[in-house]
Amino acid sequence: MRxxxxxxxxxxxxxxxxxxxxxxxxxxxxxxxxxxxxxASEDIDAxxxxxxxxxxxxxxxxxxxxxADYAGLADHHLPTVRVEGGGACGAIALMQARLxxxxxxxxxxxxxxxxxxxxxxxxxxxxxxxxTADQEWESVFGATFAGLYAxxxxxxxxxxxxxxxxxxxxxxxxxxxxxxxxEAQFRKEITLETVLNSPMVADPLGLFDCAPLSDGxxxxxxxxxxxxxKFTDMPVLLKGSGQASDYLALHDRRELTxxxxxxxxxxxxxxxxxxxxxxxxxxxxxxNFTISEILAIEDLRFVEKGKGGPATxxxxxxxxxxxxxxxxxxxxxxxxxxxxxGVAQAVExxxxxxxDAGKRQVVGARWGLTHTLGGTGATAVVHIFExxx
Amino acid sequence: MNSGIVSYGAYIPRYRITPKVIGAxxxxxxxxxxxxxxxxxxxxxxxxxxxxxxxxxxxRACMAKADLEPTDIGAIYVGSESHPYAxxxxxxxxxxxxxxxxxxxxxxxxxxxxAGTAAIQTSMGLTLSKMMKYSLAIGSDTSQGAPGDAxxxxxxxxxxxxxxxxxxxxxxIHHTVSYTTDTPDFWRREGQRYPSHGGRFTGEPAYFKHVIxxxxxxFKRAGSQPQDYDYAVFHQPNGxxxxxxxxxxxFKDAQIDLGLCVxxxxxxYSGAIMVGLSAILDEADPGDRxxxxxxxxxxxxxxxxxxxxxxxxxxxxxxTPTVKQMIxxxxxxxxxxxxxxxxxxxxxxx
Numbered sequence: 227m228r229x230x231x232x233x234x235x236x237x238x239x240x241x242x243x244x245x246x247x248x249x250x251x252x253x254x255x256x257x258x259x260x261x262x263x264x265x266a267s268e269d270i271d272a273x274x275x276x277x278x279x280x281x282x283x284x285x286x287x288x289x290x291x292x293x294a295d296y297a298g299l300a301d302h303h304l305p306t307v308r309v310e311g312g313g314a315c316g317a318i319a320l321m322q323a324r325l326x327x328x329x330x331x332x333x334x335x336x337x338x339x340x341x342x343x344x345x346x347x348x349x350x351x352x353x354x355x356x357x358t359a360d361q362e363w364e365s366v367f368g369a370t371f372a373g374l375y376a377x378x379x380x381x382x383x384x385x386x387x388x389x390x391x392x393x394x395x396x397x398x399x400x401x402x403x404x405x406x407x408x409e410a411q412f413r414k415e416i417t418l419e420t421v422l423n424s425p426m427v428a429d430p431l432g433l434f435d436c437a438p439l440s441d442g443x444x445x446x447x448x449x450x451x452x453x454x455x456k457f458t459d460m461p462v463l464l465k466g467s468g469q470a471s472d473y474l475a476l477h478d479r480r481e482l483t484x485x486x487x488x489x490x491x492x493x494x495x496x497x498x499x500x501x502x503x504x505x506x507x508x509x510x511x512x513x514n515f516t517i518s519e520i521l522a523i524e525d526l527r528f529v530e531k532g533k534g535g536p537a538t539x540x541x542x543x544x545x546x547x548x549x550x551x552x553x554x555x556x557x558x559x560x561x562x563x564x565x566x567x568g569v570a571q572a573v574e575x576x577x578x579x580x581x582d583a584g585k586r587q588v589v590g591a592r593w594g595l596t597h598t599l600g601g602t603g604a605t606a607v608v609h610i611f612e613x614x615x
Numbered sequence: 616m617n618s619g620i621v622s623y624g625a626y627i628p629r630y631r632i633t634p635k636v637i638g639a640x641x642x643x644x645x646x647x648x649x650x651x652x653x654x655x656x657x658x659x660x661x662x663x664x665x666x667x668x669x670x671x672x673x674x675r676a677c678m679a680k681a682d683l684e685p686t687d688i689g690a691i692y693v694g695s696e697s698h699p700y701a702x703x704x705x706x707x708x709x710x711x712x713x714x715x716x717x718x719x720x721x722x723x724x725x726x727x728x729x730a731g732t733a734a735i736q737t738s739m740g741l742t743l744s745k746m747m748k749y750s751l752a753i754g755s756d757t758s759q760g761a762p763g764d765a766x767x768x769x770x771x772x773x774x775x776x777x778x779x780x781x782x783x784x785x786x787x788i789h790h791t792v793s794y795t796t797d798t799p800d801f802w803r804r805e806g807q808r809y810p811s812h813g814g815r816f817t818g819e820p821a822y823f824k825h826v827i828x829x830x831x832x833x834f835k836r837a838g839s840q841p842q843d844y845d846y847a848v849f850h851q852p853n854g855x856x857x858x859x860x861x862x863x864x865x866f867k868d869a870q871i872d873l874g875l876c877v878x879x880x881x882x883x884y885s886g887a888i889m890v891g892l893s894a895i896l897d898e899a900d901p902g903d904r905x906x907x908x909x910x911x912x913x914x915x916x917x918x919x920x921x922x923x924x925x926x927x928x929x930x931x932x933x934x935t936p937t938v939k940q941m942i943x944x945x946x947x948x949x950x951x952x953x954x955x956x957x958x959x960x961x962x963x964x965x
Binding site (some may be wrong): 242244339344347348425 | 644813814815816819820
C-alpha cells in the first residue's frame with residue numbers, strides 16, 4: 227500500500243446558516259481546500275463525499291455528481307462517490323479515498339463532507355438523526371437518539387459512579403475550546419451551572435449535554451505521499467485507519483458502557499500506525515453527547531475504563547492537557563453538520579499538526595487522531611495522522 | 616402637508632394567564648419560559664370576545680377621544696390574522712358600530728403581525744391624496760398558539776385603532792418606509808387552526824433582519840439618529856426581541872419602556888405595535904418624536920417617523936381607559952378557564 231498524505235484543508239463556518247445552501251457550503255469548503263493544496267482542477271482524480279441524509283434534509287439525492295458539477299468540474303467527468311454511514315460517513319469517505327490512493331488507482335482525491343440540516347424543523351431533524359439507530363427495534367418504540375445515549379450515561383453513572391458534573395465538564399471544556407475557534411457554531415464559554423441547569427432532554431442529559439443541529443461543510447485533499455512534497459512543505463500523513471461495525475441496536479450490544487466498535491477501530495488504526503494511545507497529543511472525538519466523549523476517551527484507551535468522568539473534570543483532556551481532546555470545540559461547540567463531522571475532525575487535526583491552530587494550538591503536536599461514530603456506535607472510524615516534516 | 620394620527624384608541628381584554636400556569640399543564644418550567652420571553656402574563660379574550668368586538672371597542676375608544684363626524688371616515692381597514700370569518704369582513708361591522716356606514720369603503724387586511732401598519736400606510740395615501748377626509752386603520756388579533764407550543768406562552772389578544780387624516784393631526788407621520796421579502800418564518804394555511812413557525816428561524820433571518828433594515832432605512836430617510844426620539848416602539852412578539860433590536864439600533868431603555876406592553880399582555884400580533892403606540896400617545900407631549908417599526912411574518916417591516924403636535928392636548932385622552940389602566944385592570948384565570956374561553960374544550964354538539 228502506498229502512503230497517503232493530506233496536502234490541503236478547507237472548512238466553512240458551522241452554524242444555523244439560514245442564507246447558505248448545501249451547494250454553497252460544499253463549494254466553499256472544497257475550493258478552500260483546493261486553494262490550500264495549491265492544486266489545479268486537472269490534478270483531481272476523484273471526489274468522495276460524506277453525507278448522511280441530503281435526501282431527507284433537502285430532498286436531494288445524488289449529491290456526488292452535484293458537488294462535482296457545482297465545483298465546476300462537470301467537464302472533467304470525474305468519478306464521484308457519496309458515502310453514507312450515519313454520523314461516520316465523512317470519516318468513511320476519508321478511509322475509502324485513502325484506500326483508493328493507496329491502491330495506486332488515484333493520486334489526488336478530494337474528500338468532502340457536508341450537511342444542510344436547518345431547512346427542516348427541529349422535530350423532523352431529530353427524527354432524521356434517529357434513523358441511524360434501529361428503526362424497527364428502537365425508533366419505532368419511541369427511543370430518540372438522546373434517549374439511547376442517556377441510557378449509556380445512566381449505566382455509566384451506575385457502574386462507575388460518574389457524576390452529572392463530570393459529564394457537564396465535557397461541555398464546559400469543549401465550549402472553552404470552541405471560543406478559540408473562529409469557525410465554531412458556539413464561540414462562548416459556559417459554566418458548569420449552565421450545563422447542570424439547562425432544560426432536561428433525556429435524563430441525565432440536559433440541553434447543554436447535546437450537540438446542536440448545524441449546517442456546514444469541510445474538505446481535505448488527499449495525495450499519494452511520494453507526490454505530496456510537490457504541493458506542500460508540510461504534508462500530514464494518514465498513518466493508520468480503522469473502521470469497525472457492531473450491532474445496530476443498542477440493546478443487542480455486549481454492554482452499554484463500552485463501544486466495541488470504537489475499541490476495535492482504535493486498535494486497528496493505532497496498530498497500523500505502530501503507536502500507542504499515549505503517543506497521541508491531539509484527538510477529535512465524536513461528542514454528539516457529553517457521555518459519548520467519556521466513552522470515547524475510555525474506549526480509545528486514553529484513560530482507564532470508568533475514569534473518563536474524573537479525568538475530564540481534572541483537565542486530562544483539556545487544551546494542552548495529557549491529550550488535548552476536541553480542540554475545535556467538538557461536535558458540541560464547533561457544531562454538528564453530520565456529514566461534515568469526520569472530515570471536519572481531520573481538518574482540525576491537520577491544522578494542529580501543521581501548527582496552524584491559532585489560539586487553540588496544542589504545543590508540539592506530532593500525532594493526532596480522529597474518532598467518528600455512526601448511530602449509537604454501530605459504526606466507528608479512527609484515523610491516525612502524523613506531521614510529515 | 617403631512618398625514619398623521621388624528622385620534623387613537625386601544626382595547627385589551629381583561630383576562631390574563633401567566634406563563635407559570637401554562638407551563639404547569641405541559642410539565643415545563645413556565646416561570647423560566649416567562650423570564651426567557653420577558654413576559655409576565657398574556658391577555659386572554661373572554662368567551663364573547665373576538666377580533667370584531669376588539670376592533671369595535673378600539674374604534675369606539677378612538678372616536679370617543681375626538682369631536683368628529685363618523686361619516687367623515689371614508690375607509691376602514693382592519694388588519695388581523697384572526698378575523699372571525701374567512702369570508703365576510705370585520706371592517707363592515709366596525710363601520711356600522713361607529714356610524715360610518717354606508718358611504719365608505721372597507722376591507723380586511725392580512726400580513727401576519729403587520730396588517731395594521733399596512734392599513735396605516737394605505738390610509739395615509741388615501742388622505743394625502745384627498746380621496747377622503749379620514750381613514751381608520753385597525754390592528755387587532757385574538758392570536759392562536761397551539762396548546763403546548765412555545766407560542767402558547769405569548770399569543771394573546773388586543774387591538775388598536777388609529778384614525779388617519781391630514782387635519783387636526785395629533786401625531787404627524789413625516790416618513791414611512793417598508794422593507795419586504797419572501798421569508799417563510801411563520802404561517803397558517805387555510806383551514807388550519809394553529810400556525811406553524813420555523814423556531815429560531817423566526818429570529819435572526821426574519822424579525823431582526825427586517826426590523827433592523829427597515830429602521831436603518833427610516834433613519835436615513837428622516838436624517839435622524841436614535842437620540843433624536845423621545846419614544847421608540849417595535850413589533851413585540853415577546854419582550855426579548857424588541858429590546859434586543861432597540862439596543863442594536865442604539866436606543867436606550869427609557870425610550871422603549873412605555874411602548875413595551877408585551878411584558879404585561881403578551882403578543883397581540885396585529886395589535887402589538889399599535890397598542891404600544893397608543894400607550895405612548897396616552898402620555899406623549901407636543902413636540903415628542905416617536906420612532907415605530909412593526910414586523911409581520913412572511914415577512915416585512917413598516918417604519919414610521921412621527922412628531923406629536925399641539926392637537927394632542929385637544930384629544931380627550933381620558934375619555935376611555937388608557938392602555939396603562941387596561942393593563943392594570945386585569946383578572947387572572949387558570950388553565951381550565953383559559954381552555955374554555957379559547958374553545959379548546961370539546962363541547963356537546965347543539
